[in-house]
Amino acid sequence: MQKQQLSDFEGILLIDKEAGCTSHDVVDRARRILKMRSIGHAGTLDPNATGLLVLLVGKATKASQYLMSLDKTYEGEFELGVETDSHDSDGEVVAESPVPEGLTEDSLREHMARFIGDQYQTPPMFSAKKIGGIPLYKLARQGQEVAREPRFIRVSRFELLSWNRPKGRFVLSCSKGTYVRTLCHDLGRRIGCGARMTALRRVSSDKFDVADAVTLDELARMNPSAVKKILIPVRSAVPSFAF
Numbered sequence: 001m002q003k004q005q006l007s008d009f010e011g012i013l014l015i016d017k018e019a020g021c022t023s024h025d026v027v028d029r030a031r032r033i034l035k036m037r038s039i040g041h042a043g044t045l046d047p048n049a050t051g052l053l054v055l056l057v058g059k060a061t062k063a064s065q066y067l068m069s070l071d072k073t074y075e076g077e078f079e080l081g082v083e084t085d086s087h088d089s090d091g092e093v094v095a096e097s098p099v100p101e102g103l104t105e106d107s108l109r110e111h112m113a114r115f116i117g118d119q120y121q122t123p124p125m126f127s128a129k130k131i132g133g134i135p136l137y138k139l140a141r142q143g144q145e146v147a148r149e150p151r152f153i154r155v156s157r158f159e160l161l162s163w164n165r166p167k168g169r170f171v172l173s174c175s176k177g178t179y180v181r182t183l184c185h186d187l188g189r190r191i192g193c194g195a196r197m198t199a200l201r202r203v204s205s206d207k208f209d210v211a212d213a214v215t216l217d218e219l220a221r222m223n224p225s226a227v228k229k230i231l232i233p234v235r236s237a238v239p240s241f242a243f
Contacts, residue, residue, distance in 0.1 A: 010058030011231030014213035017053045042067035051202035052210040070206035073173045078184040080166040083194035086126035087181035097193040120150035153178045
C-alpha cells in the first residue's frame with residue numbers, strides 16, 4: 001500500500017481476527033499496512049479466539065472508551081467434564097469428572113438460563129487484568145494465586161445452539177469485561193462436573209457485525225481508496241461524539 005498521510009485514514013475499521021494472534025498483534029500489523037501509528041482497538045480478544053475486533057483509526061481513537069463499553073455477542077463451544085487452570089483448552093487440565101448421566105439438553109438449557117442477568121464475576125488468574133501493575137497471567141505462570149476483586153457483568157443471552165455430549169455450542173450476549181471462558185467454567189461447576197471453553201468467536205459488538213469485517217490479509221491487498229470506503233465514520237456510530 002502506498003504511504004499515506006496520517007490524516008488520510010480516520011474512522012472505525014472492522015477486522016475479522018484469526019486464531020493464534022493477540023489483539024495487539026492485529027493492531028501492529030494494521031499499523032504497518034496503513035503506514036500509521038494512530039490505531040487502537042475497542043476490546044481485546046484472547047489469542048485463540050476469532051471474530052470481530054473493532055479497530056479505531058486516526059482521531060477515532062478518542063472514542064475508545066465509549067466503543068469499549070458496547071455489549072458483545074459471541075458464539076462458542078464448551079466441553080463438560082474437564083477443568084483447566086485457564087478455563088479454556090489452552091490451559092493445563094486440573095480436574096476431570098464424568099458428566100452426570102441425568103443431564104439432558106433441557107436441563108442444560110435451564111442451567112445456562114440461570115446465568116442471565118446482573119451478577120459479579122471473578123476474573124481468572126490467566127488474564128491480562130493487572131494487580132499492582134503486574135498482569136495476572138504472569139503471576140499465574142509463577143504458580144501464584146492472588147485475591148481478585150469481582151467485577152459487575154450483565155448477561156442478556158446465554159443459549160444452547162447444539163448439544164453433542166460432552167460438548168455444547170452456545171451463543172452469548174454480555175456486557176464489557178465478561179470473561180466467557182470463566183462463564184463456561186462456572187457453568188460446569190454449577191452442573192457438578194466442571195467445564196472448559198474450547199472455541200470462541202465474537203460475532204458482533206453492538207451494531208457492528210463480523211459479516212462486515214475484513215481479514216488483515218484482505219486489508220493488505222486493498223488500495224487506499226478501498227480502505228477509505230470501508231472506514232466507518234465515528235459520528236455515524238456515535239452521533240454524540242465530538243472530536
